[in-house]
Amino acid sequence: MAASVKDSPNDISSNGKDTDGQWSLWEVFTQPGKGAPHEHAGSVHATDAEHALQNARDVYARRGEAVSIWVVPADVIVASAPGDAGPFFDPGNDKAYRHPQFYKVPRGVRVF
Amino acid sequence: MMVQQTTPEAAVSGVTTAAELNVAGTRGPSFGEPIVEYLLRLGDDRLILGHRLSEWCGHGPILEEDIALANIALDLVGASSMLLGLAGELEGKDRDADALAFFREGVQYRNALIVELPRGDFGFTIMRQFLFDAYSVVTLDALASCGHAGLAAIAAKSLKEDKYHLRHSSEWVVRLGDGTEESHNRVQASLNELWRYTGELFERDTIDEAVAAVGITLDRDALHAKWESIVNDVLQRATLTIPEKTVMASGGRRGRHTEHLGHLLSVMQSVARAHPGATW
Amino acid sequence: MTQPTTVTADESALVAAFEARIAAGESIEPKDWMPERYRRQLIRMMSQHAHSEIVGMLPEGNWITRAPSLRRKMSLIAKVQDEAGHGLYIYCGTETLGVDRHELVEQLLDGRAKYSSIFNYPTLSWADMGVIGWFVDGAAIVNQTILAKASYGPYARAMVRICKEENFHKRQGYEICATLANGTPAQREMLQDAVNRFWWPSLMMFGPSDTDSPNSAELLKWRVKRKTNDELRQRFINLTVPQAAAIGVTLPDPDLKFNAETNNWDFGEIDWDEFFQVIGGNGPCNRERIAARQQAQDEGEWVRAAATAHASKQHRTVQAA
Numbered sequence: 001m002a003a004s005v006k007d008s009p010n011d012i013s014s015n016g017k018d019t020d021g022q023w024s025l026w027e028v029f030t031q032p033g034k035g036a037p038h039e040h041a042g043s044v045h046a047t048d049a050e051h052a053l054q055n056a057r058d059v060y061a062r063r064g065e066a067v068s069i070w071v072v073p074a075d076v077i078v079a080s081a082p083g084d085a086g087p088f089f090d091p092g093n094d095k096a097y098r099h100p101q102f103y104k105v106p107r108g109v110r111v112f
Numbered sequence: 113m114m115v116q117q118t119t120p121e122a123a124v125s126g127v128t129t130a131a132e133l134n135v136a137g138t139r140g141p142s143f144g145e146p147i148v149e150y151l152l153r154l155g156d157d158r159l160i161l162g163h164r165l166s167e168w169c170g171h172g173p174i175l176e177e178d179i180a181l182a183n184i185a186l187d188l189v190g191a192s193s194m195l196l197g198l199a200g201e202l203e204g205k206d207r208d209a210d211a212l213a214f215f216r217e218g219v220q221y222r223n224a225l226i227v228e229l230p231r232g233d234f235g236f237t238i239m240r241q242f243l244f245d246a247y248s249v250v251t252l253d254a255l256a257s258c259g260h261a262g263l264a265a266i267a268a269k270s271l272k273e274d275k276y277h278l279r280h281s282s283e284w285v286v287r288l289g290d291g292t293e294e295s296h297n298r299v300q301a302s303l304n305e306l307w308r309y310t311g312e313l314f315e316r317d318t319i320d321e322a323v324a325a326v327g328i329t330l331d332r333d334a335l336h337a338k339w340e341s342i343v344n345d346v347l348q349r350a351t352l353t354i355p356e357k358t359v360m361a362s363g364g365r366r367g368r369h370t371e372h373l374g375h376l377l378s379v380m381q382s383v384a385r386a387h388p389g390a391t392w
Numbered sequence: 393m394t395q396p397t398t399v400t401a402d403e404s405a406l407v408a409a410f411e412a413r414i415a416a417g418e419s420i421e422p423k424d425w426m427p428e429r430y431r432r433q434l435i436r437m438m439s440q441h442a443h444s445e446i447v448g449m450l451p452e453g454n455w456i457t458r459a460p461s462l463r464r465k466m467s468l469i470a471k472v473q474d475e476a477g478h479g480l481y482i483y484c485g486t487e488t489l490g491v492d493r494h495e496l497v498e499q500l501l502d503g504r505a506k507y508s509s510i511f512n513y514p515t516l517s518w519a520d521m522g523v524i525g526w527f528v529d530g531a532a533i534v535n536q537t538i539l540a541k542a543s544y545g546p547y548a549r550a551m552v553r554i555c556k557e558e559n560f561h562k563r564q565g566y567e568i569c570a571t572l573a574n575g576t577p578a579q580r581e582m583l584q585d586a587v588n589r590f591w592w593p594s595l596m597m598f599g600p601s602d603t604d605s606p607n608s609a610e611l612l613k614w615r616v617k618r619k620t621n622d623e624l625r626q627r628f629i630n631l632t633v634p635q636a637a638a639i640g641v642t643l644p645d646p647d648l649k650f651n652a653e654t655n656n657w658d659f660g661e662i663d664w665d666e667f668f669q670v671i672g673g674n675g676p677c678n679r680e681r682i683a684a685r686q687q688a689q690d691e692g693e694w695v696r697a698a699a700t701a702h703a704s705k706q707h708r709t710v711q712a713a
């Protein structure tokens with residue numbers, strides 16, 4: 001029930017025109033089990049954090065799909081651009097020394 | 113802000129005696145063992161309220177809320193199914209939850225009047241839900257540790273669900289009360305209309321006394337105080353005011369209902385009653 | 393928002409690269425470059441699908457208060473609620489294409505956007521709840537299983553989530569039918585009558601034959617669609633005929649017979665005049681369906697406005713503090 005500073009990502013009511021009450025968009029991330037990472041599940045509309053959380057719970061955890069939920073105002077997510085895909089990610093592909101298979105271990109020794 | 117004690121003493125606290133019952137009206141047909149009657153009260157509250165909520169399905173103010181109301185309706189009907197099932201078992205007349213839900217007359221229903229009122233606008237639905245949720249949470253919390261194992265198990269399960277219902281309805285009451293001028297006025301009007309149905313939730317009569325024999329001993333005054341504190345807190349956040357000097361309505365627990373229940377049942381029971389003995 | 397600003401020079405090269413990605417089975421994501429027509433076709437298809445889920449709540453919602461047992465009441469509420477969820481998932485997917493949900497809802501209410509023709513038929517008995525789950529959700533599964541491999545990522549992912557839930561819908565529907573089929577003579581009659589009313593409209597759900605559908609080739613090329621309307625319809629019929637036989641109901645088509653050469657069930661002529669009448673707004677319940685949605689929208693306005701006003705009050709309070 002915490003009303004936090006980041007409650008209302010776009011102050012939609014202040015522009016006065018949107019009387020039909022289009023609520024802003026929140027991205028929903030659910031954690032399917034304890035210890036698992038949160039994954040993007042979809043989005044919901046809400047005017048504040050508490051309602052975004054409740055809506056996410058009712059929409060994306062109806063069948064016990066989640067043990068934890070994050071909601072994030074959609075407009076604060078920063079994403080890499082598709083055009084950056086080459087420069088961003090290709091350099092990671094040829095750094096074999098980052099992977100354990102790069103290193104030789106004497107025969108018969110169990111490292112782990 | 114304090115809740116004013118606006119209710120007639122007899123209806124809210126203290127044991128309601130048989131003589132007083134006769135003043136308020138007669139009593140509908142009874143169901144033998146007090147525990148059966150007691151379970152019907154709990155079960156019927158949830159069945160009728162769940163039914164009213166389910167009327168919103170497809171008609172909610174926004175898609176997210178349509179889904180939320182359906183969730184609450186499902187929890188309530190689910191709880192009623194367990195409570196009526198247990199009532200039927202203890203009654204020992206070979207009636208299951210469906211037989212009790214679909215083949216009892218209005219005067220045999222034991223729900224509080226507040227749950228049978230028509231759904232009204234969204235503000236009315238939410239305010240009713242909030243007043244009921246707060247009552248349900250404090251009641252189930254006490255029942256979850258009562259001496260009747262069957263009922264305690266059901267109460268413990270439902271309590272988890274109802275805590276979420278209360279969170280949901282409280283948050284809406286605050287948003288509607290402290291939203292726009294229109295929403296404030298609407299939801300204040302709903303509160304004014306609903307308030308006189310809240311006294312019945314904390315009545316105590318001979319059934320409540322009798323179930324002490326099977327381990328159910330609720331301190332209604334203590335529950336009422338807890339309820340008041342939840343209600344005061346949320347209504348204050350919502351900038352809403354409790355109406356003064358209300359005469360409390362009563363009768364549901366004895367089968368003396370508003371006219372609305374008959375219409376609700378005639379819809380709810382229509383298919384089942386058109387085909388007696390059929391399996392669905 | 394979907395088009396990077398640098399793009400003007402050679403659109404055809406971009407289209408070629410885009411089509412190559414699709415041909416390679418890659419999925420297209422919201423911020424990727426896409427032809428404007430692809431975006432428009434997707435918005436049209438996805439919003440139609442979302443509207444169908446939402447309007448589709450009404451015919452079944454009509455029987456929630458009359459469900460004849462507590463178990464059926466709960467399944468039906470859960471089922472209709474899922475449809476609201478499906479609408480919501482798909483609207484959210486559509487919003488990634490740069491269009492707001494309330495804009496889409498306006499298009500539905502003012503008649504610019506279409507929804508599935510099937511939901512313009514009335515639900516007249518409890519058996520309709522069984523037959524809709526069996527036929528209509530059955531048809532939706534056939535359609536949506538394929539759409540789960542559509543080229544647009546957010547649409548495909550919404551379909552994966554939806555397909556998991558649709559299986560419950562179909563099974564609960566078929567279970568209702570099987571129960572009625574084993575019931576009293578009145579229940580069996582109720583069931584057969586519902587089958588008679590919903591069979592042909594269910595076949596129409598897949599849309600007219602692709603030879604009459606101008607967009608089909610392009611949609612197939614871009615993997616917005618994966619199979620033709622006729623292929624999907626045939627698949628649905630092939631699946632449904634044995635299910636009908638298993639519970640002893642008759643599908644109302646004298647021409648229905650197995651074709652050993654094609655391994656398909658051949659079927660009779662579909663009344664496309666009826667289909668176009670219903671799509672054109674003259675079905676039995678078009679007006680009621682839109683009126684119900686309009687009413688929900690209108691009566692909900694003060695509620696939505698209240699939440700918005702409350703949030704901005706809180707926002708101001710926090711900023712002032």
Ligand SMILES: [Fe+2]
Binds near residue numbers: 445532554558
């Ligand atoms: Fe669906």
Ligand SMILES: [Fe+2]
Binds near residue numbers: 445478532536
């Ligand atoms: Fe669907």
Ligand SMILES: [Fe+2]
Binds near residue numbers: 529561
């Ligand atoms: Fe469905």
